[in-house]
Amino acid sequence: MTGSLVVVGTGPGRAELMTPATAAAVARATDLVGYGPYLDRIPATRPDQCRHASDNRVELDRARHALSLAAAGRHVAVVSGGDPGVFAMAAAVFEAVEAGDPVWRTLDIRVEPGVTAMLAAAAEVGAPLGGDFCAISLSDNLKAWTTIERRLAAAAEADFVIALYNPASKARPHQLGDALELLRSKKKAETPVLFIRAAGTTDTKVVATTLGVADASVADMRTLVIIGASTTRQVGRWIYTPRGEREVS
Amino acid sequence: MTGSLVVVGTGPGRAELMTPATAAAVARATDLVGYGPYLDRIPATRPDQCRHASDNRVELDRARHALSLAAAGRHVAVVSGGDPGVFAMAAAVFEAVEAGDPVWRTLDIRVEPGVTAMLAAAAEVGAPLGGDFCAISLSDNLKAWTTIERRLAAAAEADFVIALYNPASKARPHQLGDALELLRSKKKAETPVLFIRAAGTTDTKVVATTLGVADASVADMRTLVIIGASTTRQVGRWIYTPRGEREVS
Numbered sequence: 001m002t003g004s005l006v007v008v009g010t011g012p013g014r015a016e017l018m019t020p021a022t023a024a025a026v027a028r029a030t031d032l033v034g035y036g037p038y039l040d041r042i043p044a045t046r047p048d049q050c051r052h053a054s055d056n057r058v059e060l061d062r063a064r065h066a067l068s069l070a071a072a073g074r075h076v077a078v079v080s081g082g083d084p085g086v087f088a089m090a091a092a093v094f095e096a097v098e099a100g101d102p103v104w105r106t107l108d109i110r111v112e113p114g115v116t117a118m119l120a121a122a123a124e125v126g127a128p129l130g131g132d133f134c135a136i137s138l139s140d141n142l143k144a145w146t147t148i149e150r151r152l153a154a155a156a157e158a159d160f161v162i163a164l165y166n167p168a169s170k171a172r173p174h175q176l177g178d179a180l181e182l183l184r185s186k187k188k189a190e191t192p193v194l195f196i197r198a199a200g201t202t203d204t205k206v207v208a209t210t211l212g213v214a215d216a217s218v219a220d221m222r223t224l225v226i227i228g229a230s231t232t233r234q235v236g237r238w239i240y241t242p243r244g245e246r247e248v249s
Numbered sequence: 250m251t252g253s254l255v256v257v258g259t260g261p262g263r264a265e266l267m268t269p270a271t272a273a274a275v276a277r278a279t280d281l282v283g284y285g286p287y288l289d290r291i292p293a294t295r296p297d298q299c300r301h302a303s304d305n306r307v308e309l310d311r312a313r314h315a316l317s318l319a320a321a322g323r324h325v326a327v328v329s330g331g332d333p334g335v336f337a338m339a340a341a342v343f344e345a346v347e348a349g350d351p352v353w354r355t356l357d358i359r360v361e362p363g364v365t366a367m368l369a370a371a372a373e374v375g376a377p378l379g380g381d382f383c384a385i386s387l388s389d390n391l392k393a394w395t396t397i398e399r400r401l402a403a404a405a406e407a408d409f410v411i412a413l414y415n416p417a418s419k420a421r422p423h424q425l426g427d428a429l430e431l432l433r434s435k436k437k438a439e440t441p442v443l444f445i446r447a448a449g450t451t452d453t454k455v456v457a458t459t460l461g462v463a464d465a466s467v468a469d470m471r472t473l474v475i476i477g478a479s480t481t482r483q484v485g486r487w488i489y490t491p492r493g494e495r496e497v498s
Contacts, residue, residue, distance in 0.1 A: 007376075012362075016270035019364065024265065059492075083364075085371045087492070091379025094489035098482075105485035111372040113261075113364050113449065115268065115332075122334045123360040127256075130340025131392075132400055134383035134409060142493020151381055151407040158403035159396075160383060200362065233347075236354035240343035243308075243336070244391020 003070035005107055006077050007093055009084040009114030010041040012200025017120065022112050026077045033066040034079030034089070042079060059089060063096035067104045083116035087137045087165045118163040120200030121224040125208065126238030128194060128226050133161035133241075138168075138175050145175070152179055156186035161232060161241055164225040168216070176225065177216035183227060184211055192228040192239050195219050208239060252319035254356055255326050256342055258333040258363030259290040261449025266369065271361050275326045282315040283328030283338070291328060308338060312345035316353045332365035336386045336414045367412040369449030370473040374457065375487030377443060377475050382410035382490075387417075387424050394424070401428055405435035410481060410490055413474040417465070425474065426465035432476060433460055441477040441488050444468055457488060 006025045011017035036053040070076045080088035090111050097104045122129045134155050155162045167176040189212030197205040232241040255274045260266035285302040319325045329337035339360050346353045371378045383404050404411045416425040438461030446454040481490040
């Protein structure tokens with residue numbers, strides 16, 4: 001019995017932002033494993049397909065469950081939102097492989113890329129990621145807050161555009177405020193800051209402000225925060241970062 | 250006459266990695282503007298649709314042309330590869346808006362997100378972007394090489410996974426070598442380095458090596474280079490970066 005496991009991302013939410021490759025991969029699967037709201041984005045096409053919905057906080061358990069199913073000969077799709085390789089399930093699957101049954105290393109495991117949240121968020125407002133940029137998860141469930149602070153400081157030093165994933169949750173209400181405070185000490189007050197909630201869905205909400213007055217309480221679990229580089233600016237109703245430092249001729 | 254302009258990305262190459270939203274946007278357009286090989290990825294569905302193919306080096310001219318067409322009432326799709334907001338046409342369009350005819354600021358301009366090269370490249374090898382990461386274009390056509398060096402140094406300091414776009418071209422043969430040399434002075438020799446050519450196409454080629462021995466001449470215009478963080482590692486035949494710093498329990 002030869003099973004398989006594919007890790008996919010549904011994209012940010014709207015069905016039209018899921019790639020056909022991902023739609024085909026989930027249609028082939030005998031078992032779908034994922035956080036309930038992400039599984040709900042997958043149309044029910046096969047009556048024989050089994051859905052294993054779980055809570056959002058148990059990535060490793062979910063990864064192990066998926067690997068066990070594949071080892072038993074099932075064809076499993078692990079379903080993330082966005083792109084599965086960016087702050088999502090693909091890394092958790094390989095963590096589980098590394099720590100788990102040696103036979104899992106011989107499984108047919110693939111990853112399908114998708115549209116990650118920062119790309120959908122950027123597209124909502126123009127092209128704020130038009131220059132060099134970085135992506136940082138503000139969650140300190142698995143890393144030290146001092147590591148996050150070091151990365152924020154380096155990102156300011158490098159003048160990267162900064163995309164912040166997981167900016168806030170009920171368990172971590174102060175972190176985005178602390179991050180903005182750190183950045184205020186290193187970047188200009190007029191730096192554009194964008195709070196983009198539920199990008200790539202039908203209820204996107206954008207708050208465009210500046211670093212000097214940005215209010216962290218605007219963000220929740222579904223918000224992606226983008227903090228501009230020194231060149232990020234407004235033109236018309238759009239925010240964008242030019243491709244380089246030199247003036248447009 | 251009310252025209253419109255949408256900036257789209259075809260994804261990395263395979264048709265199944267272009268989002269349905271992008272396919273619908275290009276199908277609605279009266280005019281497609283883009284670099285020839287990207288336009289070739291768009292199926293010919295409408296005989297009345299006009300294709301304006303151009304060279305790869307003239308982003309601003311192409312953006313101005315597209316804006317002029319939209320201002321004249323046409324429905325224009327500007328076609329990039331990958332995601333249009335990442336080292337692609339969206340920023341060029343807004344640069345042209347800023348420097349151009351004031352009426353362009355009143356146009357209906359939208360951006361559709363897509364699968365950018367680093368996501369497709371990461372998916373080919375596992376989950377190397379599983380932790381915090383940055384994306385840097387090595388092209389110094391529009392920014393100083395010293396800026397790029399500053400960003401590489403900060404990325405090493407922050408222990409970001411580093412994705413390098415535009416690592417090499419005929420006009421810039423030495424830059425990737427210089428970048429790797431800089432990183433060798435700041436990161437461990439055993440840091441994983443991935444050269445992923447033509448990710449998300451049918452002729453992907455991956456070279457997995459380490460920073461100590463990485464040979465810059467492996468890269469060309471179609472290569473995406475990923476340099477690991479301190480935690481990036483191999484398991485089985487995959488390369489991945491764990492989500493955090495703590496050990497898997």
